[in-house]
Amino acid sequence: MAINVTLTPLTGGKKLVLGLIGLSLCAILATSFAYRTSHPNLTEPGRQQASSPMPSGAAGADSGADELTHLMALMKEDPNNVDVLKQLTDFFIRKHDWGRASFFVQKAQVAAPSDPQVLYMNGIILFNEEKPAEAVEVFETLLSLEDDPSARYNLGIIYKHFLKQPEKAKTHFEALLVNPKADDELKQRAQSELASEHK
Numbered sequence: 001m002a003i004n005v006t007l008t009p010l011t012g013g014k015k016l017v018l019g020l021i022g023l024s025l026c027a028i029l030a031t032s033f034a035y036r037t038s039h040p041n042l043t044e045p046g047r048q049q050a051s052s053p054m055p056s057g058a059a060g061a062d063s064g065a066d067e068l069t070h071l072m073a074l075m076k077e078d079p080n081n082v083d084v085l086k087q088l089t090d091f092f093i094r095k096h097d098w099g100r101a102s103f104f105v106q107k108a109q110v111a112a113p114s115d116p117q118v119l120y121m122n123g124i125i126l127f128n129e130e131k132p133a134e135a136v137e138v139f140e141t142l143l144s145l146e147d148d149p150s151a152r153y154n155l156g157i158i159y160k161h162f163l164k165q166p167e168k169a170k171t172h173f174e175a176l177l178v179n180p181k182a183d184d185e186l187k188q189r190a191q192s193e194l195a196s197e198h199k
Contacts, residue, residue: 067091082112089121101125116146123154132162147175149182153190160193170194 068091074084085108092101102125108118119142126135136158139151152172160169173190176182182190 064091064095080107080111082108082115082118085111086115086117086121089118089125093121093124096128098125098128102129114145116142116148119145120148120151123151127154127158132158136163147179147181149176149179149186152176152179152182153186156190156193 068088071084071088071091074081075088078084085104088104089101089108092098092104101121105118105122105125108115109122112118119138123135123138123142126132126138136155139155139158142148142151143155152175156169156172156176158169159165159172173194176190177187177194
């Protein structure tokens with residue numbers, strides 16, 4: 001049994017609706033692009049983590065649940081294990097679940113208050129919780145322990161774009177440029193921020 005389908009040409013009203021939908025999508029894309037360029041993101045945690053071996057077969061769609069289950073089991077065995085707390089914090093940062101990430105980073109800070117990685121993750125979380133002044137305090141504490149290029153870049157971004165203190169931002173971007181531990185991409189991003197400071 002064959003079904004015949006005939007397509008009718010678009011009438012004026014249908015063309016108008018499709019045109020408005022197209023314009024709306026273009027406006028959304030343009031707005032999103034403008035927002036992203038005027039609000040640069042901080043660098044996400046990229047430090048090496050001490051990792052516990054994952055159970056085999058933790059691939060595919062269930063790997064996130066398997067990873068969380070594994071980490072929670074490890075934490076149950078040793079609630080103050082800093083490495084496990086850092087991995088749990090990182091897990092929730094990757095999920096952009098800032099509330100849970102904050103919970104685990106606070107536990108990690110109690111166990112290891114001077115751990116640079118814990119401080120870095122806490123700064124990222126505070127920034128994403130829209131607490132830039134608190135994030136600055138944490139990143140500054142980290143810099144008092146080690147001259148971390150990502151922390152310097154993040155401080156420059158926060159001072160320049162969120163706290164409107166361009167001179168402090170400039171200090172951090174310039175310090176990053178002479179830091180031998182900073183990679184070329186981060187130096188290039190800092191240079192771009194310095195070049196755009198008077199625009």
